[in-house]
Every structure is written in structure tokens, then in C-alpha cells.
Amino acid sequence: MSGIDVPAPSPRPPTPAKASATTRPTGRHRRTRRRKGRLRRRLLAYREVDLVHSADPAHDGGACLLLVHLRRIVGCVTYRVCPLCALGVITEVRVREPFRDTGLGTRALSHLQATHPGTTWHNTDPARLIADLMRRMRIASTPTPPSCPHPLATPPGPPRTDTP
Numbered sequence: 001m002s003g004i005d006v007p008a009p010s011p012r013p014p015t016p017a018k019a020s021a022t023t024r025p026t027g028r029h030r031r032t033r034r035r036k037g038r039l040r041r042r043l044l045a046y047r048e049v050d051l052v053h054s055a056d057p058a059h060d061g062g063a064c065l066l067l068v069h070l071r072r073i074v075g076c077v078t079y080r081v082c083p084l085c086a087l088g089v090i091t092e093v094r095v096r097e098p099f100r101d102t103g104l105g106t107r108a109l110s111h112l113q114a115t116h117p118g119t120t121w122h123n124t125d126p127a128r129l130i131a132d133l134m135r136r137m138r139i140a141s142t143p144t145p146p147s148c149p150h151p152l153a154t155p156p157g158p159p160r161t162d163t164p
Helices: 038-047 104-115 128-136
Strands: 049-055 063-069 072-082 087-095 120-123
Touching: 038 049, 038 104, 049 104, 063 104, 072 104, 087 104, 087 128, 104 120, 104 128, 120 128
Parallel strands: 087 120
Antiparallel strands: 049 063, 063 072, 072 087
């Protein structure tokens, strides 16, 4: 086989060393390390947080929708409903800091709207974060609750439909 000339292999540039575990990947579509935090809390908010109706001891005749995660209260929506006028007033919305941007406020208000269909809701909480939530949910914000000739009272829990 001495009559066949085999071309010599072309010189290749040396391959770069693999990136170590301490360097972060660069680029437009790199994976960030935040996916464990925010996304995990958002999924937790929908899977593991229970909505529990309760009477509000601070306000006479009011009700409270508790947001419960692992036997701890992580949020509360305080409200009153007059079933005769179909008028609801949300007086306070509180969500703990780790669960603040997880959609729990939206979930709680949507639950109230589904629990009391046909009710016109108003908000009296002046907090800026709450005002933004109310604007997104299309709930009117007023400094004073609208007038109702009936006392705004709500028994805890969804309205009963089995009474004769």
C-alpha cells in the first residue's frame, strides 16, 4: 500500500476547556436560578393553599376568607355581604410576603366572586398593592362603603342552597 498517498490530518485548534460549575452560562436564553423560587411558590399557591371561610371576630357580622398553607394562615380577606342588596364590601386583603406575588389575592377574590354570584363588590382598603389588585379584578375602590339599608352581615361560609 505504498502507492497511496494519505493526506495528513489538518491541525485543529485546541478545544476549550469545559465551563466549570462556578461560572454562570451567558447568553440570551440562559437558565436562571430563580425558577425554583417564584415558580415554585406560584404552584404552591394553587396546589397547597386552602381557602377556608370563617367568621371575623374583629368586625361584628363580617366574614373572613382565610388562606391556609400547612396549618398556617398565610393570608386573609375580610369582607361583608348583604344578600338582600347583592352588595359586598371587601375591607381588608392581607397576604404574607413569601406568597405576595403568587396570585393568591386573585385566587381569593375569584373564589369570593364565585361563592357569591350576582354580588356587586366594593373595596375600602386604601393600600396601593390592594388597589392594583382590585383594578385588575374590576372591583370598585371607594373610601367609604356604599350605603345599604340592611346591616351588612355574612354568615361564615358559602351561601346555603338547601334551606326550605
